[in-house]
Amino acid sequence: MRRLIALVDGSDYSxxxxxxxxxxxxxxxxxxxxxxVLGHRQGVKQDLxxxxxxxxxxxxxxxxxELDAAKAxxxxxxxxxxxEDAKTRLETAGIxxxxxxxxxxxxxxxxxxxxxxxxILLIGKRGEAADYAKGHxxxxxxxxxxxTARPVxxxxxxxxxxxxxxxxxxxxxxxxxxxxxxxxxxxxxxxxFHVAMAGVASPEARRALEGALAMLKGAGHKAEGAILPxxxxxxxxxxxxxxxxxxxxxxxxxxxxxxxxxLGSTTSELVRGCQVPVFLSR
Numbered sequence: 001m002r003r004l005i006a007l008v009d010g011s012d013y014s015x016x017x018x019x020x021x022x023x024x025x026x027x028x029x030x031x032x033x034x035x036x037v038l039g040h041r042q043g044v045k046q047d048l049x050x051x052x053x054x055x056x057x058x059x060x061x062x063x064x065x066e067l068d069a070a071k072a073x074x075x076x077x078x079x080x081x082x083x084e085d086a087k088t089r090l091e092t093a094g095i096x097x098x099x100x101x102x103x104x105x106x107x108x109x110x111x112x113x114x115x116x117x118x119x120i121l122l123i124g125k126r127g128e129a130a131d132y133a134k135g136h137x138x139x140x141x142x143x144x145x146x147x148t149a150r151p152v153x154x155x156x157x158x159x160x161x162x163x164x165x166x167x168x169x170x171x172x173x174x175x176x177x178x179x180x181x182x183x184x185x186x187x188x189x190x191x192x193f194h195v196a197m198a199g200v201a202s203p204e205a206r207r208a209l210e211g212a213l214a215m216l217k218g219a220g221h222k223a224e225g226a227i228l229p230x231x232x233x234x235x236x237x238x239x240x241x242x243x244x245x246x247x248x249x250x251x252x253x254x255x256x257x258x259x260x261x262x263l264g265s266t267t268s269e270l271v272r273g274c275q276v277p278v279f280l281s282r
Contacts, residue, residue: 002030005118007111007144009036010082012157013124018086019159020277021122022093028119028186031097034086035114036079038104076102107140108147115150120187122153125271125278142268145252145280151181152252154271154278162277164192166245168236168270169225171197171208174251178281179212182249183219187279194243195225198232233269240274252280 006021008014021032083100090098103110115121123141145152165188169175179195182188195212197205209225216223228235240248252267271278 002028002119003117004030004032005111005114005121005150006032006034006086007037007107007121007123007140008034008082008086009124009140010078011124011126013126013155014082014086015089016155016157016159017122017124018089019093020153020155022090022095023159023162024120024122024153024187025090025095025097026093027189030119031099032090032095033099033101033114033118034083034090035101035103035110036082036086037107037110038075038079038102039107108143111144111148115148118150120151120153121148122155124155125157141271149282151282152280154280156275156277159277160246162191162246164194164243164245165247165249165279166194166196166236166240166243167212168232168248168250169195169197169209169212170199170232171205171212172251174281176212178249178251178279179215181281183215183221188221191221193221193223194239194245195223196236196239196243197225197227198230198235199227200229201227232266233273236270237273240276245276247277247279248274249279249281252282 004021004025006017008017018034021034024030025032079102083102087098087100101114111121121144123144125141141154145154165182167175167178167182169179182193193216195209195216197209199205205227209227213223213225226239228239236248239245248270250267250270267280271280
């Protein structure tokens with residue numbers, strides 16, 4: 001049984017994460033585990049006594065302890081409410097196998113533990129501060145995407161049914177793995193593909209593009225492609241819009257020597273700029 005991990009935080013993106021998870025689960029027959037992680041400041045009791053100077057009264061310490069306990073209890077109630085809303089949204093969409101997990105601690109550590117039995121991680125592009133950081137990616141997304149060994153499906157602010165996928169392709173290993181993934185994964189069964197390469201239309205680039213298209217067509221997909229003059233971060237986003245693509249797919253990493261630690265800069269720029277979900281293959 002396939003399983004999806006959907007990470008939700010109660011932000012505007014959480015609804016889109018649930019809708020994207022429902023769409024994916026319906027196509028693959030997967031179950032969905034919805035996870036909300038309470039950060040250390042939310043769910044873990046803090047020892048504030050060290051902040052009190054000499055001569056502080058016992059009453060102050062007691063009040064601080066009560067306040068800390070109340071904050072933790074409220075965070076847990078909020079977390080359970082977020083999970084219940086997510087479960088209801090998925091079940092309303094027709095997904096029967098839905099479980100919820102409320103965890104405390106670090107998001108990356110929780111995701112690393114839960115992903116062992118999962119096929120895909122789903123997360124919003126941004127979190128609760130989305131309205132204040134529209135030009136930036138969420139720190140939680142970047143941390144999870146850097147650390148996980150699973151494909152990551154990144155939700156945009158709003159979800160729409162996916163019919164056409166644009167693959168950002170450069171002919172290198174990560175891009176070839178993305179094409180191979182698109183050929184084999186039932187998530188993409190029956191979808192149309194547009195393969196876009198950025199750069200100079202050299203003979204080598206044309207051969208690479210033709211090879212990718214042949215792979216997709218050989219797997220029964222409708223596929224077309226184009227070589228676009230310019231840098232990927234400048235031309236891929238507009239091509240997604242021009243083609244009416246509902247999802248962008250690409251390899252997760254650039255080709256830096258430290259690619260195991262950092263997302264490729266091109267990857268980050270494309271995720272940041274696109275208004276559609278992004279599938280980061282491994």
